[in-house]
Amino acid sequence: MSTNRIGRRTAERLLRGLPRTGPDRLDDLLAAAAAPARESELSGEGAAMAAFRSAQLAPATHPRRRSMIKIGLAKLLTAKAAAVAVVAAGGIAVAAAAGGLPGPDNDAPKPQHGNQVVEHTGNGEKPATKEKGNGDNPSPSPSLKGQCQAYTAGAGEDHGKKRDNPSFAALAAAAGGEDKVDTFCADLLADKPGKTDPGKSDEHQKDKPNR
């Protein structure tokens, strides 16, 4: 069949556009495919020239679509970073409260950990808080709330991963067990005292305006 008529060399010559090297009709076909431009094929010239001009005027600007994507990404990243920061801060605070921070037991939380978050939870009773065992729950603090928000916000998507997160351990400690985190957070976010024991924590002080 004709299949065998076109050898490698002929094929290569045809592909390079060298004329009258292959079977006539195939040669014509390829020539027609690569024929000179038609007027109608240049109908986008005006738009292309306009694009060129605007690129000259503002070489640094990018088309909207890309910048929109970038802005969207940046927003997303900012939101994520904020969520991570909340979780991290909450984690530190809870860990401090539950005695989970490394260091000698009688040390007060160091300033580098002890941002305002720790002060909220500590409330002037830092050594006492640290001496409480795992079973005791600190009062719900703003940071704990934030952590719960971050936890429940992502609750549906990646639980396994979440449980590996150190801050989840802290949250579990605060809730009194990993399986109680859901209820704990639900209560906390619903603004109820919930699982926390009002008698043992400094919750009453927490809500006083003149701390």
Next chain:
Amino acid sequence: MSRVHSTVRKPRAEAPGDLTLPAAQRGDEHAFRVLYRATQPKLLRYLRVLVGPADAEDVASDAWLHIARDLTNFKGDLDGFRAWATTIARNRAMDHLRRRQRRPVVDGAEELLDSPARENTAEEAMDAVATDAALALIARLPKDQAEAVLLRVVMGLDAKAAAEVLGKRPGAVRTAAHRGLRKLQEYLDSPGRTSRE
């Protein structure tokens, strides 16, 4: 090598020279226009096979926005430019096909917008028919063969540049192009070849 088309087949009125690309990169409008006129018809034919005649113009416009924007950052010669422009057009075409796959097909209305038919002379009209028929036949090839043939014959890329555009090894692209040619020859030899898709 890939310049053969413009010299052996009917040469164009103004082919880009060695200075055209650098001039366009410096902001010379005439030089950019020369580049556009030399490149766009090839891109459009390639895109017609990739995304269909109805959408090819849109995808090409999209590609030129990108080309105009990033031209100053392009490094290379005219052959390199053609390969670069082809890659951009191909990426736009793939994006387009992905988008189209996700939305319901609303063809028909779009077809009406196709081909303004501004051919002036009878000869031009005949050429146009021949070109359209050739592209339609190439479009019947398996996609990898059609692309390989178009990149070599229409875009005028050498095997290496075509391979880079396609993200494949030059040997694979060469094989695909050769198979495509043989298949085209089969189409030409077999009766009923004029039946279009």
